[in-house]
Amino acid sequence: MTIHTQHSSFQSNFRVIATALACGLALMASHAQAQIRDHKVKLAFVTAADTGALNGVDKFVELVKQKSKGKIDIKVFPNGTLGGDVQMISSMQGGTIDMGVMGTNALVGVVKEFGLLDFPFLFDSDKEASALIDGPVGKQMFDKLAAKGVVGMPISAFGFRHLHNSKRPINKPEDIQGLKLRVIQSPVYVELMGALGANPVAMSFTEVYNAMEQKAIDGMTNTALIASSMKAYEVQKYMSLTAHMYNYIVLLVSGKAWDQFNADEKALITQAATEAKEFQRKKIPEYTSQALAVLAKNGMVVNEVSQAERARMREKAKPVVDKYAGVVGKALVEEANAELAKMRK
Numbered sequence: 001m002t003i004h005t006q007h008s009s010f011q012s013n014f015r016v017i018a019t020a021l022a023c024g025l026a027l028m029a030s031h032a033q034a035q036i037r038d039h040k041v042k043l044a045f046v047t048a049a050d051t052g053a054l055n056g057v058d059k060f061v062e063l064v065k066q067k068s069k070g071k072i073d074i075k076v077f078p079n080g081t082l083g084g085d086v087q088m089i090s091s092m093q094g095g096t097i098d099m100g101v102m103g104t105n106a107l108v109g110v111v112k113e114f115g116l117l118d119f120p121f122l123f124d125s126d127k128e129a130s131a132l133i134d135g136p137v138g139k140q141m142f143d144k145l146a147a148k149g150v151v152g153m154p155i156s157a158f159g160f161r162h163l164h165n166s167k168r169p170i171n172k173p174e175d176i177q178g179l180k181l182r183v184i185q186s187p188v189y190v191e192l193m194g195a196l197g198a199n200p201v202a203m204s205f206t207e208v209y210n211a212m213e214q215k216a217i218d219g220m221t222n223t224a225l226i227a228s229s230m231k232a233y234e235v236q237k238y239m240s241l242t243a244h245m246y247n248y249i250v251l252l253v254s255g256k257a258w259d260q261f262n263a264d265e266k267a268l269i270t271q272a273a274t275e276a277k278e279f280q281r282k283k284i285p286e287y288t289s290q291a292l293a294v295l296a297k298n299g300m301v302v303n304e305v306s307q308a309e310r311a312r313m314r315e316k317a318k319p320v321v322d323k324y325a326g327v328v329g330k331a332l333v334e335e336a337n338a339e340l341a342k343m344r345k
Contacts, residue, residue: 035262035263035264035265036068036069036071036072036264036265036268037071037262037265038071038072038073039071039072039073039260039261039265040073040075041072041073041074041075041098041099041257042074042075042077042082042097042098042099043057043061043074043075043076043077043097043098043099043100043101044076044077044078044080044081044082044083044088044097044099044100044101045057045076045077045078045080045088045100045101045102046078046079046080046084046085046088046102046204046205046206047078047079047080047205047226047229047230048078048079048229048230049076049078049079050229051078051225051226051229052076052078054156054158054225054229054280054287055101055155055156055158055249055280056101056155056156056249056251056273056276056277056279056280057076057101057155059275059276059279059280060074060155060251060272060273060276061074061076063271063272063275063276064268064269064272067268067271067272068265068268072265072268072269074099079206080204080205080206082097084204084205084206085100085102085103085106085185085204085205086106086109086185086204088100088102088252089102089106089107089109089110089150089252091254092149092150092252092253092254092255092257093148093149093150093254093255094254094256095254095255095256095257097254098253098254098257099251099252099253099254099257100251100252101155101156101249101250101251101252102249102250102252103158103184103247103248103249103250104117104118104133104141104248104249104250105117105118105184105186105189105247106184106186107141107145107152107250107252108186108187108188109186110145110148110150111141111144111145111148112327112328112329113140113141113144113328113329113332114141115186115187115188115324115327115328116137116141116328116332116333116336117132117133117141117246117248118186118188118189118245119188119245119321119324119333120188120192120244120245120313120314120317120320120321121243121244121245121310121313121314121317122245122246122336122340123160123246123340124344126157126159126160126246126281126284126285127343128340128343128344129157129246129248130157130281131339131343132336132339132340133154133248134154135339136335136339137332137335137336137339138154140332145252146255149254149255149256150252150253150254150255151252151253151255151258152250152251152252152253153250153251153270153273153274153277154248154249154250154251154273154277155249155250155251155273155276155277155280156249156276156277156280156281157246157247157248157249157280157281157284158223158225158226158247158249159223159224159225159246159247159284159287159288160223160241160243160244160245160246160247161221161222161223161242161243161244161245161246161247162221162222162223162224162227162239162240162241162242162243162244163176163181163219163220163221163222163239163240163242163244164219164220164222164227164232164236164238164239164240164300165179165181165218165219165220165236165237165238165240166212166215166218166219166235166236166237166238167179167218167219167237167238168238169238169240169301169303170238170240170242170303170305171240171303171305171306171309172305172309172312173196173197173309173312173313173316174197175240176193176196176197176198177197177198178197178198178199179197179198179199179218179219180198180199180201180216180217180218180219181193181198181199181200181201181217181218181219181220181221182200182201182202182203182208182211182212182217182219182220182221183200183201183202183220183221184202184205184221185202185203185204186202187324188320188324189202189221189245190202191320191323191324192244192245192317192320193221195316195317195319195320196313196316196317197316201217203217208220208230209230209231209232209235212232212235212236213234213235219236219238221244221245223247223288223291224239224288224291224292224295225287225288225291227239227291227295227300228290228291228292228294228295229291231298232295232300233294233295233298233299233300234298236300237299237300237301238300238301238303239292239295239300239301239302239303240302240303240305241302241303241304241305242305242310242313243305243310244310244313244317249280251273253269
């Protein structure tokens with residue numbers, strides 16, 4: 001009888017404790033949810049709307065909506081409707097745009113160390129490129145953005161950049177000679193194309209298609225993904241897989257907008273960007289293959305460039321790398337090269 005009474009008492013106490021614990025957990029969950037407030041967010045990028053599936057925007061927006069239960073409402077402005085990359089960065093610094101998605105090349109004018117990621121023939125694979133930007137080298141770059149009025153984090157990649165043009169296939173460095181090629185508004189891009197014998201023309205992406213259509217330029221340095229999305233095959237004939245640079249994509253957040261988010265909201269946004277990045281990276285090979293197939297199907301002549309000829313291009317690019325190693329910082333370049341060497345062992 002005594003044992004039964006003690007058992008009943010134990011059950012009763014257990015129920016009280018369990019109920020209290022459940023209430024506490026529910027209160028904590030409620031409190032945690034209460035930390036995510038309503039926000040209206042403007043996010044812009046310069047490429048076409050359908051590249052939202054490629055640059056991480058679609059996945060990021062989906063994840064933020066899901067994680068915030070719709071409280072953080074992101075409105076997307078593609079096609080450069082809010083300006084080119086340089087203008088977007090200025091608008092984010094001023095607080096008139098909340099977020100932007102763009103290549104790291106657009107950040108060189110803000111933090112010079114990002115120029116390292118534009119070095120020609122730096123990477124042999126997507127895996128190497130991902131590991132470098134996720135590691136201590138990448139962190140050093142992103143840490144410097146806060147002082148410039150923006151917060152940044154990797155979100156996707158368009159993969160390797162190649163050359164397409166309307167004149168001829170490029171199989172060796174001599175084939176680049178004299179071509180008038182659009183490059184990103186970055187000194188490394190300009191000088192690389194000059195070193196390879198082209199006539200580089202720096203211009204905003206929003207102007208490129210018309211310039212190719214009107215024969216103001218012969219072609220451009222581009223990824224397969226964007227070449228397909230922009231329908232380069234309508235105004236270009238040859239896509240040559242030079243793989244001379246790697247095109248990272250990052251999410252930038254206006255410092256003023258970032259300050260309006262509380263700690264839980266910042267964590268949610270960061271986690272959504274990280275998950276979008278991991279999702280996108282797994283899809284890059286598939287997306288790239290699909291894009292090249294679209295280009296070929298629509299009449300572009302796609303050609304591989306041999307390792308021997310890429311090595312010759314790399315040799316021509318070496319003075320550019322040496323010059324900008326001094327600009328970016330030799331210590332950072334040495335650290336990056338050491339990291340890459342370790343990956344290749």
